Amino acid sequence: MSDGVFVAPVGIVAGPPVLDSANVVVLPELWGFHAMVPVTETLEWLTDVLGSRTGEQRIALRSAPRQTFSFSVRLSDAEYARARGFARRRAHTIVGVPVWAEAINLAVGVAASDSSIAMDTTSGDWRVDGGVVIWESPDKFVVTRIVLVAAGSLGLLAPVGVDLRKPKIIPLRSALVPEGFSVDRQATYSDVGVKFLVTDNIDLAASYVSTYPKYQGLDVVTEAPVLVADVSDSIVRSMDLIDNGTGPVVVETLRNYVDFGQTVSFMESRPSGVWKRRKWLHSLRGKQKPFWLPTFNRDLSLAASATSGATTIQVKANGPVANLINRHVMFHLTDGTRLFRQIASATVIDPDTTEIIISSALGRAVAPKDIAMICFVSKVRLNADAVTISHQFTADSVVNIPVMEVPA
Incomplete structure (x- = not known):
């Protein structure tokens, strides 16, 4: 479920989830607003540098860098009402953040019956069991799970469920919002700034x-x-x-x-x-x-x-x-x-x-x-x-x- 289109899995036997199974993946609720340029991304490691008079020894203390994104969005009154509700619900929990810098713009549409997407996956962090956002507009997008990553396509958990016209395909990361949401309200719009601290970092x-x-x-x-x-x-x-x-x-x-x-x-x-x-x-x-x-x-x-x-x-x-x-x-x-x-x-x-x-x-x-x-x-x-x-x-x-x- 997201603020966009809810897609019910098709062809999956209903029943209670097996919570101790490694195959259980829960996608977080999406921050469903398109970030304005610029978007600032930071990669942060942790290194212990032991210096001497003639040189130094360096020890990496973090297996994978921490990734953060700083977004800003300009919202109408109706959009801000949605964002405010999101912030009240999710300011202290894991949320979904689209990696806009790795978005792929499709030249063709995606049909409701499609369970795979033909696209170049060689230049982005596409992960099996990770999330993906199929985005047409702030009011029309789908969040689903990736089950297969091939050089020329992504396999999805289930059919998309809705027709989308030339959408963006965007990797989804899980993140915290440690500094909360800052808002600058104007007469006709609101500027919202947010910094996401990614939690599912990999090397x-x-x-x-x-x-x-x-x-x-x-x-x-x-x-x-x-x-x-x-x-x-x-x-x-x-x-x-x-x-x-x-x-x-x-x-x-x-x-x-x-x-x-x-x-x-x-x-x-x-x-x-x-x-x-x-x-x-x-x-x-x-x-x-x-x-x-x-x-x-x-x-x-x-x-x-x-x-x-x-x-x-x-x-x-x-x-x-x-x-x-x-x-x-x-x-x-x-x-x-x-x-x-x-x-x-x-x-x-x-x-x-x-x-x-x-x-x-x-x-x-x-x-x-x-x-x-x-x-x-x-x-x-x-x-x-x-x-x-x-x-x-x-x-x-x-x-x-x-x-x-x-x-x-």
Whole structure:
């Protein structure tokens, strides 16, 4: 039963439920109002970071991230009356929340007799025994249970029971409303805000298949800079300042490396791009697992051609050679090939040329015209256990990822 259309199961023998059966699934009452853009989604892990002077150890304490959604809806007087009744009944209980960001828009209708829906299920969290909302409008929708998930279809518990014209197919999650419902009433409408804390969270890491190149066994994020909406950096060295107020200030460093933090924002299409990014984030397990992040700057440029077996390469560099030693770099070639190496040493040849020795030969001859970019890559991890996904455009979302460099 929901605020929309009630669909009675068809072809099921009536009788008392077997409550100790693993096959008993009770779908919660649906918050049946279409969320306005933007919808804010947060994934939150819990990681214990044990730091030392030379590095850190990270322990994931939560098997699956907690997912929250912040919705706002604008309601007419009649709709607000329904919402107010819902809030009074359900403010302290589990409710059903549609995952609007993973909605699939059908180009065809759904018939009352249909017990399966032909659709792409590869870019969303569709679960056997989970709920699904088949949504035409706030006054006409069906909530039912999924019994089969195939690559090209969803199997439903029973026929839909009502004809629906080109509906949205939306995954259903169970959630609490820990902060209640906030209402801003106007003369002709009411704005209702609500934050849902999902309770049926699962870990998607096992289903993640990386498409990134690997360097030292870790992903290298290779999205071109045009896909990065915003990058902000902070550079700080952890230290204690000893100051008695009357004499000189004494600095006691806590680590032998600099904390270099960034916030990187990616623009992702929905639902496929967001789904891929979400699974990648799950694979990181919060702050636990590191990955490689290029600067996407032309930090070095090739000064002379190099043979396939050469480990000594001449480059043009910015800044002193001390900034190069032990740094990791990405050679991005014009044919799309990416090669990753570490700089073992560097020597200034003349004011415009620096000679670097890399950890191993590139394996192919390269000339300056073959190089699209040579940039530094840093080993980083999430700098917070919470990642925000803002579903703020009609078909795209912004994923904000705070990261911190760790010793490579």
